[in-house]
Amino acid sequence: MNSVTVRTLLVLGMLAGLAASVLALVFAYLVGEGPVNAAIAFEEANSHEHGGEELVSRSLQSTAGLATGILVFGIAIGGIATLAFCFALGRIGQFGARATAALTALAGFLLVYLVPILKYPANPPAAGNPDTIGERTILFLLMIVLSVLLGIAALLLGRRLAPAWGNWNASIGAGVAFVAVVAMAMTVLPSGDAPPKGFPAADLWEFRLASIGVQAVLWSAFGLLFGFMAERLLEPRPARGRVPTLAA
Amino acid sequence: MAQSTAAPTTQTVTPLSLRALAPWAVFFGVLMLVLLYFVGAEQGATAVIAGGGVHKWVHDARHLLGFPCH
Ligand SMILES: [Zn+2]
Numbered sequence: 001m002n003s004v005t006v007r008t009l010l011v012l013g014m015l016a017g018l019a020a021s022v023l024a025l026v027f028a029y030l031v032g033e034g035p036v037n038a039a040i041a042f043e044e045a046n047s048h049e050h051g052g053e054e055l056v057s058r059s060l061q062s063t064a065g066l067a068t069g070i071l072v073f074g075i076a077i078g079g080i081a082t083l084a085f086c087f088a089l090g091r092i093g094q095f096g097a098r099a100t101a102a103l104t105a106l107a108g109f110l111l112v113y114l115v116p117i118l119k120y121p122a123n124p125p126a127a128g129n130p131d132t133i134g135e136r137t138i139l140f141l142l143m144i145v146l147s148v149l150l151g152i153a154a155l156l157l158g159r160r161l162a163p164a165w166g167n168w169n170a171s172i173g174a175g176v177a178f179v180a181v182v183a184m185a186m187t188v189l190p191s192g193d194a195p196p197k198g199f200p201a202a203d204l205w206e207f208r209l210a211s212i213g214v215q216a217v218l219w220s221a222f223g224l225l226f227g228f229m230a231e232r233l234l235e236p237r238p239a240r241g242r243v244p245t246l247a248a
Numbered sequence: 249m250a251q252s253t254a255a256p257t258t259q260t261v262t263p264l265s266l267r268a269l270a271p272w273a274v275f276f277g278v279l280m281l282v283l284l285y286f287v288g289a290e291q292g293a294t295a296v297i298a299g300g301g302v303h304k305w306v307h308d309a310r311h312l313l314g315f316p317c318h
Contacts, residue, residue: 002268032312056304069287069309076283083273090263122314136316137293
């Protein structure tokens with residue numbers, strides 16, 4: 001019974017992730033491609049060696065390629081967030097399915113994306129040094145793992161403090177502890193690469209804002225959609241929110 | 249049945265059993281992480297497929313999703 005529920009939730013979660021990533025894709029195409037193209041124009045104007053034949057053309061990269069990456073990312077995030085939801089349901093307090101889904105998505109956006117990129121922000125093409133890709137990948141991954149672990153630690157701390165402090169104060173205490181430890185970790189970790197000399201600051205900011213937007217659309221749409229689906233599955237109520245009407 | 253729709257705070261939310269969750273979490277957890285790896289890092293820091301086709305194909309998504317690229 002429980003196992004079947006988990007399987008159904010996973011299917012729904014990946015579908016919700018896919019649907020959310022379609023919205024994120026629209027946002028990425030409309031808002032994100034401009035700054036990407038501006039960065040590539042800067043790159044081409046400033047590179048001495050010209051590559052010549054591209055492996056994948058720009059028009060494919062910015063459409064089918066962009067879609068593949070974002071949709072696969074959405075499905076994967078949907079699956080992982082659903083597993084986190086299955087664990088969190090009924091274990092983080094008395095939240096129903098819809099609220100648990102919203103909280104899981106919010107935690108995912110903060111811990112997997114927003115906190116890590118405060119230290120290692122998204123970079124447009126040409127802003128990173130190809131020789132340091134190994135180091136940058138490890139640091140970014142480390143930042144994500146750290147942020148997720150500290151988030152879980154803060155949750156446990158909050159649950160411990162709650163009986164004595166009350167839910168509100170316990171949440172504030174856990175949140176402050178999380179911010180303090182994350183800030184300390186950020187000052188200790190090495191800085192990311194600086195963009196190349198002359199790279200337009202406005203393009204950099206627009207690109208980073210677009211990246212935040214893509215992830216925000218993805219996670220919030222996922223949280224709302226999946227919450228709606230999970231509530232219907234887990235808390236079926238025949239006439240939920242519906243006013244009975246006579247058939248005409 | 250005769251459940252009141254106005255009292256969701258009084259009913260307790262039953263957690264899903266960890267024993268039912270564990271096999272799904274292991275299998276799908278790994279599968280989803282593999283997908284994330286191909287979108288986010290393949291043919292960057294490391295590569296399991298030769299060449300640069302995967303990297304080039306998901307290139308714009310990789311940048312916009314915040315992964316380190318070039
Ligand atoms: Zn790149």
